[in-house]
Amino acid sequence: xxxxxxxxxxxxxxxxxxxxxxxxxxxxxxxxxxxxxxxxxxxxxxxxxxxxxxxxxxxxxxxxxxxxxxxxxxxxxxxxxxxxxxxxxxxxxxxxxxxxxxxxxxxxxxxxxxxxxxxxxxxxxxxxxxxxxxxxxxxxxxxxxxxxxxxxxxxxxxxxxxxxxxxxxxxxxxxxxxxxxxxxxxxxxxxxxxxxxxxxxxxxxxxxxxxxxxxxxxxxxxxxxxxxxxxxxxxxxxxxxxxxxxxxxxxxxxxxxxxxxxxxxxxxxxxxxxxxxxxxxxxxxxxxxxxxxxxxxxxxxxxxxxxxxxxxxxxxxxxxxxxxxx
Amino acid sequence: xxxxxxxxxxxxxxxxxxxxxxxxxxxxxxxxxxxxxxxxxxxxxxxxxxxxxxxxxxxxxxxxxxxxxxxxxxxxxxxxxxxxxxxxxxxxxxxxxxxxxxxxxxxxxxxxxxxxxxxxxxxxxxxxxxxxxxxxxxxxxxxxxxxxxxxxxxxxxxxxxxxxxxxxxxxxxxxxxxxxxxxxxxxxxxxxxxxxxxxxxxxxxxxxxxxxxxxxxxxxxxxxxxxxxxxxxxxxxxxxxxxxxxxxxxxxxxxxxxxxxxxxxxxxxxxxxxxxxxxxxxxxxxxxxxxxxxxxxxxxxxxxxxxxxxxxxxxxxxxxxxxxxx
Numbered sequence: 001x002x003x004x005x006x007x008x009x010x011x012x013x014x015x016x017x018x019x020x021x022x023x024x025x026x027x028x029x030x031x032x033x034x035x036x037x038x039x040x041x042x043x044x045x046x047x048x049x050x051x052x053x054x055x056x057x058x059x060x061x062x063x064x065x066x067x068x069x070x071x072x073x074x075x076x077x078x079x080x081x082x083x084x085x086x087x088x089x090x091x092x093x094x095x096x097x098x099x100x101x102x103x104x105x106x107x108x109x110x111x112x113x114x115x116x117x118x119x120x121x122x123x124x125x126x127x128x129x130x131x132x133x134x135x136x137x138x139x140x141x142x143x144x145x146x147x148x149x150x151x152x153x154x155x156x157x158x159x160x161x162x163x164x165x166x167x168x169x170x171x172x173x174x175x176x177x178x179x180x181x182x183x184x185x186x187x188x189x190x191x192x193x194x195x196x197x198x199x200x201x202x203x204x205x206x207x208x209x210x211x212x213x214x215x216x217x218x219x220x221x222x223x224x225x226x227x228x229x230x231x232x233x234x235x236x237x238x239x240x241x242x243x244x245x246x247x248x249x250x251x252x253x254x255x256x257x258x259x260x261x262x263x264x265x266x267x268x269x270x271x272x273x274x275x276x277x278x279x280x281x282x283x284x285x286x287x288x289x290x291x292x293x294x295x296x297x298x299x300x301x302x303x304x305x306x307x308x309x310x311x312x313x314x315x316x317x318x319x320x321x322x323x324x325x326x
Numbered sequence: 327x328x329x330x331x332x333x334x335x336x337x338x339x340x341x342x343x344x345x346x347x348x349x350x351x352x353x354x355x356x357x358x359x360x361x362x363x364x365x366x367x368x369x370x371x372x373x374x375x376x377x378x379x380x381x382x383x384x385x386x387x388x389x390x391x392x393x394x395x396x397x398x399x400x401x402x403x404x405x406x407x408x409x410x411x412x413x414x415x416x417x418x419x420x421x422x423x424x425x426x427x428x429x430x431x432x433x434x435x436x437x438x439x440x441x442x443x444x445x446x447x448x449x450x451x452x453x454x455x456x457x458x459x460x461x462x463x464x465x466x467x468x469x470x471x472x473x474x475x476x477x478x479x480x481x482x483x484x485x486x487x488x489x490x491x492x493x494x495x496x497x498x499x500x501x502x503x504x505x506x507x508x509x510x511x512x513x514x515x516x517x518x519x520x521x522x523x524x525x526x527x528x529x530x531x532x533x534x535x536x537x538x539x540x541x542x543x544x545x546x547x548x549x550x551x552x553x554x555x556x557x558x559x560x561x562x563x564x565x566x567x568x569x570x571x572x573x574x575x576x577x578x579x580x581x582x583x584x585x586x587x588x589x590x591x592x593x594x595x596x597x598x599x600x601x602x603x604x605x606x607x608x609x610x611x612x613x614x615x616x617x618x619x620x621x622x623x624x625x626x627x628x629x630x631x632x633x634x635x636x637x638x639x640x641x642x643x644x645x646x647x648x649x650x651x652x
Binding site: 012022023027028029030031032033034038039040041042043044045046047048049050051052075076077079085086087089117118119122123124125127131133134136138139143144145204205206210217218221232273 | 339348349352353354355356357359362365366367368369370371372373374375377378399400403404405409411412413415444446448449450451453455457459460462464465467469470472477499516530531532547640
């Protein structure tokens with residue numbers, strides 16, 4: 001057994017028993033049980049050193065970011081998280097690195113209620129891929145398609161914080177805010193919100209590329225337009241203190257990797273949705289409304305039309321690189 | 327939309343409709359249906375440039391090798407293939423490369439009866455990860471555990487050919503054999519064999535690290551030993567012509583990536599298993615038998631004990647690198 005096999009075995013300890021796992025780590029495949037009446041939902045995500053994070057990043061922070069971002073796709077479907085697999089490519093079999101990574105991966109997995117069931121450990125440039133699996137009631141699930149003219153556009157939490165956390169790393173001389181850094185490295189997938197809004201929302205997406213870009217995906221999939229009010233974007237006190245209101249609003253529109261949910265809801269469902277969200281602990285803010293397709297995507301500032309800022313979110317470090325989920 | 331998003335969209339054309347796919351490429355998750363009474367089986371595999379294949383390798387060959395190797399894990403479980411996801415990290419958005427890769431990926435997917443349902447395309451050093459999904463009757467499925475003393479040890483097809491194909495690339499001056507190269511680049515997962523043997527076999531694994539290493543995994547998982555007869559190893563005429571009998575037998579024992587099945591079967595099931603395999607078109611060879619654990623792994627040569635060759639299979643290019651499936 002070579003050194004990579006030994007490293008691979010490190011993760012076997014993270015595989016906890018569960019009724020849904022007939023066979024976990026250690027065979028050619030994991031064997032798993034989707035409950036009757038549920039559809040399986042799956043999503044795969046990759047982080048690459050130099051593209052999505054700076055060389056030398058702390059392995060624990062990478063683990064929480066990797067899994068948080070991936071599980072966020074389950075939240076956007078209103079899904080119950082179940083299992084994940086990990087494909088880890090490492091330049092060397094560094095047990096210290098793996099220990100830090102696996103330790104935080106285990107903590108994040110427990111926080112999100114998701115279990116490691118398999119993986120592959122290989123040698124090469126640092127690349128981390130995770131596939132997450134969950135389930136939704138058969139034939140249900142929140143999709144990008146489904147928004148209709150007149151629906152309200154809403155977001156969970158606050159926007160732009162992760163972009164602030166990135167700025168703290170790129171320009172530490174301008175100041176470092178721990179809360180913003182935490183938003184960058186430890187995204188909190190809005191699983192509870194997703195499940196609560198699923199019965200009422202008409203469409204949903206998680207904000208990974210930036211609000212305008214991701215709302216654009218909903219508009220395209222649904223064949224509609226939208227109007228967004230810049231003054232209604234939810235901003236955290238930390239971000240406002242860090243960069244001021246104008247910059248914060250731009251980052252809220254275009255900063256990526258907030259991993260909040262952007263969803264649409266028919267106006268008639270709004271009261272029930274608010275009831276459903278009571279006590280969930282995450283604010284939900286109305287930021288605009290869905291329009292017919294020919295309206296396109298319009299941005300208002302205190303009711304007056306204003307220009308859209310550049311919507312292309314380029315991932316960290318390598319401008320023009322980035323990632324796309326097919 | 328950046329260039330990588332455009333490349334990502336290239337794969338959307340590979341997503342064919344199917345009753346089991348409620349939602350394919352183009353949302354936060356794919357939404358999928360496991361038939362009632364079936365367990366889901368999943369496996370994730372990575373190929374890295376410079377570790378698993380030479381820089382500059384033909385993209386079509388990489389596609390067939392990537393998917394063939396991954397689907398082989400489904401064959402080893404006796405599973406029905408269903409869906410796969412692809413995480414592709416590319417140094418640049420090279421449409422020509424992607425066209426060649428996607429075209430062969432589509433052909434291989436159709437050959438294996440598996441459908442692309444999602445992916446992630448990122449910028450970075452060339453790394454290819456695929457997760458395959460399939461199903462087996464609930465509570466069934468072929469596992470590594472389950473072999474018992476007295477069981478026969480069998481393999482499908484011929485062994486060592488892929489190692490011969492690797493040699494053709496490393497030392498082309500010694501001669502290049504097209505059939506061996508094909509075994510290296512276009513592994514044929516033994517899906518049909520796996521399903522036919524599943525009701526009778528006691529344990530199974532696919533041969534990715536070499537017969538001795540992979541049989542070792544079965545012995546460890548089952549808590550048994552085994553005796554293998556070197557003269558009974560099935561060898562192809564192409565391999566015998568390429569390197570002679572002694573070398574061929576060593577490569578059959580230790581060469582990796584043949585992606586044949588190694589399985590064990592109670593002697594009482596052997597006649598029924600042979601009937602079940604009739605007409606499958608792939609030879610199955612008895613090469614030894616399972617012993618109690620304290621016997622360890624014994625190698626015979628025409629009935630006489632002989633030393634085990636080094637069993638560590640090091641992947642291509644980077645000695646000591648390689649891959650391990652957890």
